[in-house]
Amino acid sequence: MTIKTIGKVLAVALILCGAFPVAAQTAKAPEAIDRVWAGHSARFALTATKTHLYVAYYDANRQLTVAQRPTNNPAHWVYHKVDTWLGWDSHNYIAMAVDRAGAVHVAGNMHVDPLTYFRSDASGDVRTLKRVPVMVDAAREARMTYPVFLHDAEGRLVYKYRDGSSGRGNEIYNVYDEAAGSWAALTAAPLVDGEGQRNAYFVGPVLGPDGWFHIAWVWRDSPMAETNHDLSYARSRDLVRWEKADGSLLPLPIRFSDTEIVDPVPVKGGLINNNTVLGFDAQGRATITYHKYDAAGNTQIWLARREGKVWNRKQISAWSNYRWDFGGGGSLNSEIFVDGARPGEAGRLIVPVVRLAQALEFVVDAQSLRPIEERKVQSVSERAAVRLGIADAKRVSTVQAKGPDGHVYTLAWSTLPPNRDLPQARIPEPSDLVLLHDIAQGFR
Template sequence: MRHASSVRPHHHRRPRLLGLVAAALLLTTSASAQPAPEAIDPEAIDKVWAGHSARFAMVTTKTHLYVAYYDTQRQLTVAQRPLNNPAHWVYHKVDTWLGWDSHNYIAMEVDPAGAVHVASNMHVDPLTYFRSDPSGDIRTLKRIPVMASTERESHMTYPIFLKDPAGRLVYKYRDGSSGQGNEIYNVYDEASETWKPLTSAPLVDGEGERNAYFMGPVLGPDGWFHIAWVWRDTPMADTNHDLSYAQSRNLVTWQKADGSPLPLPIKFKDAEIVDPVPVKGGMINNNTIIGFDADGRVTITYHKYDATGNTQIWLARREGEAWNSRQISDWTDYRWDFGGGGSLNSEIFVDGARPGAPGQLIVPVMRLGQSLEFVVDAKTLRLIEERKVASVAEKAAARLDVAEGQRTNTVQVTGPDGRVFTLAWPTLPPNRDLPQAKIPEPSDMVLFQDIEKGFR
């Protein structure tokens, strides 16, 4: 593969990167943290759109690193370089441009044959999807107008690429809109370069009255795929309700935690309810995150209101024949009273539980920009300690030029040799998918290799 640049990045000035000492001051105080990697100079990749956040994408193969992002003119751009040559970037632009919608994030993956797949810029929109040839050269990316079904690909949102147990590339998305949508899975065949439905029916059917907002599937240490979701009745964020769960060996046949089959499409009346959180109960989509304890048991981190109306973090775990849901935070005089439509400037983000010190679980949370770790007893799920830590974004921001009012977005991937790559870029926060009053200056998108794997 040749690596001469076809489109050069627009670096009009050198990014102002602070010294490594500043980053060292932000090292996490977590007892479970590993020693920081050896310092490596940051790598400026390009100038990017900073008017609002819409998640970028990054993947690695055995030989290359790929990044997909929106450039200063909001045009979707894909860049690649050899893993062993940071000076040899190739840039390629494709024909789609971002508006103001923070839903329109980028999904990217490389299939087993080597072709690059990119889907992006969709919120109840027709399919926007590009594929390269098997060489993996991004300059061969071409728009593919139909994936598997013209009828189902005109109102697409939330694209995600993943691999099934056989290593085949799978693409999932929502067909429809908030409050009335279905979850669709397709599978790719490299030999014929075609997609087909993975299942004979959608994973979930909202029956025209609701839709499901999924987190996952996540492949667990038990070899099963696990998903958690909320049901949402309207585009209004406060109509999320009923935390639900399912598991599968192959992404085709699904079942409840007790092994009871779940015929597709899963409907609300048949779903396994982990916690019957009501409408306006303080639970929101995208904050129902799968994790696992040291025994491989599945957990779900989420938030809802307590009896006094305060927002609290909860941890659910399947124990025997039932789900045990435990409040693990003890916040007072705090309520995230969200509502309305559009992309919210979220006050809380949560992550899946993971094993900590012997007998403990760690539950990462971010509240009002402060990264936290909840240390809970692995047996009882009772809180041991809530502690402040430095997030991935904080560590990156200490070495970036972040303007007032901006926040630092990050994406992390682990390369084939174990190196952790962190992509970071500052933007204004979401603005409910509406224009800002002014167009901000572009920001630097920078690659780090010395920030350990972490939360946000």
């Protein structure tokens, strides 16, 4: 037996006996991209096409930067900086997409601000990104927040945003025409009108396995987080004609008086925006994960599903002596994050939740929504922290994207948490922005 063969046999034996983990033999090294702003969290963007990866982020000097590389060449990153800089507002996240012609679209750094949007030419080269001052209506685009790119059932690029401020905003949808190189309003009226008294905070639209786009939202009466109320729902085939779960048409704009209420949670009832997340069971039925206070005042996780003519609502957590008593304005350092339910084994549903930085999975009976088990798991941020050698997983932010070939990419960086959108007392050192290849798609 040669020395080389003996070495191979010894290595296999050491793996089998647990001397060192198999993952350590196969894991790809983290791929460093840049040094980035770490003074507070503001979500970055990651997009994968058949040929390229695109990353949009705030660099160490807070400047919005877009980078690209071929999917088959990790050594060839190309960078381009655009003319906008981040302040201290965690609302100012980045949205990015690639249209059917290959052009890159980037929007971000907006919280009740004028449109900040850049578009490349059809080559998709980030160095051709140029600022586009108006999409459709300059007057309507003067107080923009929450940019989101998505694709409709035909594959057309759609952009949605809030026009106005918290408690006084409307939801607007635009659609892009690649041939003309221009945007137009997707609907004649806003999706939702708060009538100057409230605004809707949406999660979605999410395209379900049933072929419908589903949205869930809460109404909020002011910039104060405790004024969220009334979990609501609608669905659409084309993002233009919207209806309730029973098929009855919802006239646009949807107003509070027309809304289908899933759960009439009152103001100060423990319901918060951005934590009303859609999922689907094995039959393709939409579910909504959210939280509110129970009769004893404890925060609890709930799951809702439309069954026949009613919404079946079930409390799936049983926490005692715990209440996330949030309130006030600005970006919160959230204690709870929820995700949509997904089918599990043996007729069960899995509902991911993070509470106080601990990742959990609730296992519920798929038929009755009866809770079965609460178990601790490892979140994407925790797995990324291990790969990066960072002790405090709460400091790690992640964004994931799946390429057309099914490969999952994870973008990770270390940052301080939100600070109510106020300046920190000190500016921390920038952190490394890295790309990881060996972390399964998951939650947080």
